Amino acid sequence: MGSLSRQAFFQELGSGCLLPTVQQGLEQVWQLLLICLVCRLSWRLGLPNFLKHLSTVVGGFYTLYLFFELHMVWVVLLSLLCYLILFLCRHSSSRGPFLSITILIYLLLGELHMMDTTTWHKMRGSQMVVAMKAVSLAFDLDKGIVDKVPSPVEFMGYIYFVGTVIFGPWISFNSYMDAVESRKLSVSWFMKSVISCVKSQLCLLISNCVAPYLFPYFIPVFGNKLLRKWLQAYENSLSFHFSNYFVSFLGETTTTLAGAGFTEEKDNLKWDMTIAKPLYVEFPRSMVEVVTSWNLPMSRWLNTYVFRKALRYGSFTAIIMTYTASALLHGLSFHIGAVLLTLGFITYIEHVLRKRLSAILNACVLSKRCPSDCKHRHKKELWVYLINGTFSMLALLHLTYLGSDFRPQDGVASHTIQKWTQLSWTSHWLTFALWVFYRLIL
């Protein structure tokens, strides 16, 4: 776009990008939002629970059809398979692991054999949410958190809950059953829905119309050849980030609109569902914080159902298994697998290094923010801020590096390798250097 003057660029941007993006953004989701609202209102009519579950199943089916057309059968097949396993193993105490393996096999077969990549890629998000719901239900049954296998209509209501079926996020079965009880309509509920919707459209605009042209149109930094590569990588990364936030805020909107996503404390109801924390990702303290802030429900799910169960094999193994599980949920994409595995190493090494530095220096330099009553001696010295600032800069660099080659359609393995080579494998080398440093100060 170098040939356009800045003024001409901004004129084109308004009519050519901002307007059609909002138009398309709303056009594709307004029916989903409407169905969520109708479902919520109908639940307030005092229907028996059976009909409430049934209504959200109908809404969920229709929504799946809207987005995926006949390909929705794969999502339906997955859910039927899950219920079959749960039912057949209803007297077993190992439903969690068994169901996990079954789902893994289904997803791998689907990826490799059953259909073309584009279609599978499109539904990947919904498949992931269904898989997470079923696995969490199975493990909760094993632990007695859910006391008996739900009825088919309850199970399907949970799986096809219209508020989460397309854009997520994962919610627990008990959260769903709470939602079915149907809280009162209120101003705070409505405002939460509207604000999340506005935020999602705003993020879509940033993803499409601001991030790709950040330099030099929005921020007049030109840079030489080397810097330009990193600036462009940052643009790609930012565009991908805000696409994720768009989906996250949209998920907040649909979930809240459909009546879930609240917390209740002693008759104090708060509609406070949060899926992503953009500020913690764009201005990170550490990569650990980035990883959890990217998608909080998924982070919670991975922590509860993968990480804690794998801790018996050691923390490093647990971390790698967690990232592997995350990669598998995302489908057999070399690119995503490579990014997540790299992310696993980066977060682990940063975590142990900062833990060690915190012990040696007796300072608040851990990966996570210290609570105000921690016992470290040094908290607000300048050098403490400098160390934390350095790690923040490193996190920004890692984010730019890892996010630099997300494309509308996933590319082949060579594209990832090529992009990282272009950036001189910087994050990999830096992570290795930090690991060496960590070994030196043990």
Added chain:
Amino acid sequence: MCTGLPRTACPLRLIALCILLSHAAAYFGLTGREPLVFLPGPFANEPTNGKAHLKQCEQMTLTRRQKRLCRREPGLAETLRESVRLSLLECRYQFRNERWNCSMDGRGSLLKRGFKETAFLLAVSSAALSHALAKACSSGRMERCTCDDSPGLQHREAWQWGVCGDNLKYSTKFLKKFLGQKRVSKDLRAQIDAHNINVGIRAVKSGLKTTCKCHGVSGSCAVRTCWKQLSPFQDTGHLLKYRYDTAVRVHSVTNSATGETELAGPRRHSITLPRPRPTELVFLEESPSFCRPSRYSPGTAGRPCSKDTSCSSLCCGRGYNTALRLTTLSCHCQVRWCCHVECQTCLREEEVYTCKKH
């Protein structure tokens, strides 16, 4: 009025008049009847006035019907001006190293013949007008064209950077109306001109690309935002130059079944090839050399050329003159925070080569 002439003279005069009018009335821009004016008009800097375009329409050399269309559509005058500028700059750029360098001297004579150069002029003019109209549509300068908001949840594709598919469709339709292109014509020359105009329009269409971006859980494609983007006109010019270099000579064939005249491909070894493809430029006559001054061009005498690459062909074997010239150029440029570039000025002596006169 024909009473004093022999009986056969009157029909001949009528035929000549018809031919003249049909040629004179048909085209615009580089292929228009009279010399071009593509500099900004006197109203370029005036605040937008409801009637300003009326004066602009009168100033341009258009046919009566074209002027009527121009007056009816407020944004058209500006668009026409832009398209003339586009086509002229692109033509000169693409032919900068050719013997015929898109000089406007001799253009009138050129347009009366069926050379390759004539074909290129027709194509680049229609392409530029098509391109400029599509841009004008998307930026709202043309009032009548609209982007068709047909329903379709995930297959609908809107626009970005200037063009939606419907804008291009509209501009194509308008273009044919403006140029007075008729559907069916038995005149061979008219068929050739229409064909070449369509090549230009098609070249613009082939540059329309659709890009989509996926949004969904973890980058899946539950939601897509798509847009069409028109290629820069330089790309279209480049494509048309390639079409020019691979243009096809045609001749007329009478279809024995219908009795109508049709275009047919080059005659080779007594076999007539099928009619030219819609993407091929076509011409009737081999071009003159363009070496010497003639009705069609001022010749190549005095043309600057590159010693190693283009002097031998451009100068038609006459050789070249060498001269020394001092030029200034920017050097040692640095980016200053924030945000401009500072350069020093260097002098450089360079040799300039120009073709000898005949």
